[in-house]
Amino acid sequence: MAIDVLLGLQWGDEGKGKIVDYLATQYDVVARFQGGPNAGHTLIFDGKKFVLHTVPSGIFRPGLINLIGNGVVVDPIVLAEEVASLKKAGVDYQGRLLMARKAHLILPTHRYLDAASENAKGKSKIGSTLKGIGPTYMDKTGRNGLRAGDLHQANFQERYEALKEKHMRLLAIYPEVDFDLKAEEQRWMESIELLRQLPMVDGEYFIQNALDDGKKILAEGAQGSMLDIDYGTYPYVTSSNTITAGVCTGLGVSPSKIGEVIGISKAYCTRVGSGPFPTELHGEVGERLRAEGGEFGATTGRPRRCGWIDLPQLRYTIMLNGVTQLVITKIDVLNQFEELETATAYRVDGKETRQLPYDICDVDLQPVYQKHPGWVRDLDRVSSYGQLPEQARDYLLFLEDQLEVEVTMISTGPEREKLILK
Ligand code: GDP
Ligand code: IMO
Ligand code: MG
Numbered sequence: 001m002a003i004d005v006l007l008g009l010q011w012g013d014e015g016k017g018k019i020v021d022y023l024a025t026q027y028d029v030v031a032r033f034q035g036g037p038n039a040g041h042t043l044i045f046d047g048k049k050f051v052l053h054t055v056p057s058g059i060f061r062p063g064l065i066n067l068i069g070n071g072v073v074v075d076p077i078v079l080a081e082e083v084a085s086l087k088k089a090g091v092d093y094q095g096r097l098l099m100a101r102k103a104h105l106i107l108p109t110h111r112y113l114d115a116a117s118e119n120a121k122g123k124s125k126i127g128s129t130l131k132g133i134g135p136t137y138m139d140k141t142g143r144n145g146l147r148a149g150d151l152h153q154a155n156f157q158e159r160y161e162a163l164k165e166k167h168m169r170l171l172a173i174y175p176e177v178d179f180d181l182k183a184e185e186q187r188w189m190e191s192i193e194l195l196r197q198l199p200m201v202d203g204e205y206f207i208q209n210a211l212d213d214g215k216k217i218l219a220e221g222a223q224g225s226m227l228d229i230d231y232g233t234y235p236y237v238t239s240s241n242t243i244t245a246g247v248c249t250g251l252g253v254s255p256s257k258i259g260e261v262i263g264i265s266k267a268y269c270t271r272v273g274s275g276p277f278p279t280e281l282h283g284e285v286g287e288r289l290r291a292e293g294g295e296f297g298a299t300t301g302r303p304r305r306c307g308w309i310d311l312p313q314l315r316y317t318i319m320l321n322g323v324t325q326l327v328i329t330k331i332d333v334l335n336q337f338e339e340l341e342t343a344t345a346y347r348v349d350g351k352e353t354r355q356l357p358y359d360i361c362d363v364d365l366q367p368v369y370q371k372h373p374g375w376v377r378d379l380d381r382v383s384s385y386g387q388l389p390e391q392a393r394d395y396l397l398f399l400e401d402q403l404e405v406e407v408t409m410i411s412t413g414p415e416r417e418k419l420i421l422k
Helices: 016-026 076-088 108-124 133-141 148-152 156-171 181-197 203-212 245-251 284-293 311-321 390-403
Strands: 003-008 029-032 041-045 048-052 065-068 097-100 217-224 258-266 269-271 305-307 325-329 339-348 351-353 365-373 407-411 419-421
Touching: 003 016, 003 245, 016 041, 016 217, 016 258, 016 325, 016 407, 029 203, 065 203, 076 181, 097 203, 108 133, 108 156, 108 181, 148 156, 148 181, 203 217, 203 245, 217 245, 258 269, 258 311, 284 305, 311 339, 311 390, 325 390, 339 390, 365 390, 390 407
Parallel strands: 003 217, 003 258, 029 065, 029 217, 065 097, 258 325, 325 407
Antiparallel strands: 041 048, 269 305, 339 351, 339 365, 407 419
16 A cells, blocks of 8 residues: 655645545545644635644544644644644544654744744744744754653653753843743643643554555645755745655655655645745736635735746646646636736746756746636536636646646635536
């Protein structure tokens, strides 16, 4: 058995939550492999809306196991809130939500450090979600971190205090920021009790045993490939490997176990936070995409920057991830546009290229656009590929042709059932 992967090919918020929730019925296990509560995955079904930050998006499908994998960083406060809202909604998560022991914990002082470090960056700030992601991964690679499994060890409190003290010494180098450490610490201490009660597993053995038993596993990505710590638009990235390779380290599976790689892209492009975004539209068209697409962050509520789909960018992330199937989401957002554009190449210092330049953050880069006719009608009653307007099918065919990968699903609205299988 292999493990399939579903991940975002842009700068996050491609609609991963919706598609994982839809696909989950075909799997026995859904596992998050990286990131943390910087993620906000929206699911809409039966007239209800849920935004998940740490809990995998398979949780609403009865019987399915959901694993928070080794590569994830977990804030007990956020997780406790998520679990409370699941409980309130009557979701039976007991025994179905598992925690990998090697996942690192986000302490209140990690969030404090995130805020202080962003604040000190001034104009060059990353636009972090301030969930403590960077400082927690720094402690992981710096070999200082606390892991979920440590919660069951006798010296946990001692180790917590030691790490907190270290953070306090670091905080002294930054200008002061508002952070109510006492209150946050109290919430944290209450929340770790819930974490202590969740079933914990050695994630790598759990996954291997599940594969040996013939179980089907879906790895759910967070963020998007352009936010990858190694291959994204550094330094305007997150602190984990968001690409397929991150599944191997984040869940403890070998590369030979990777099966289908399902990449997701919006029919246009968005980014939240700072950093380069070649096809960003600053005027009326960008505003219109934001309004039609409801482009405001699921975690922070910040307005997302919007622009046309960027094919050099997508070719790059399809290459990095070994994408075998493409899902195009939010095609309905383009419904009322008379004309659409796609960036097919870049002009960098006057020369045309299909590659992303190393110095993408600094270089003079102009996208080369191609125009496409819009379909100017709604897709409310469209339930099969053949019913899509001709212009929409042409647009999708163009994407397939340019990206050399097959589009297998098209999402036509935020609700679970608004999905066309090709
Ligand atoms: P994720 O982080 O990749 O899971 O995506 P988010 O949940 O942050 O953002 C996607 C947003 O688009 C959410 O508000 C979804 O409800 C919404 N959405 C998902 N698919 C579609 C779609 O096909 N059409 C429209 N209009 N909205 C969608
Ligand atoms: P999902 O899983 C979109 C962005 C932040 C910021 C940068 C670093 O919902 O797609 P961090 O908090 O990681 O230090 O922020 O990454 N970012 C996301 N943007 N979707 C996300 O997750 C994101 N997670 C982080 O806005 O620019
Ligand atoms: Mg999101």
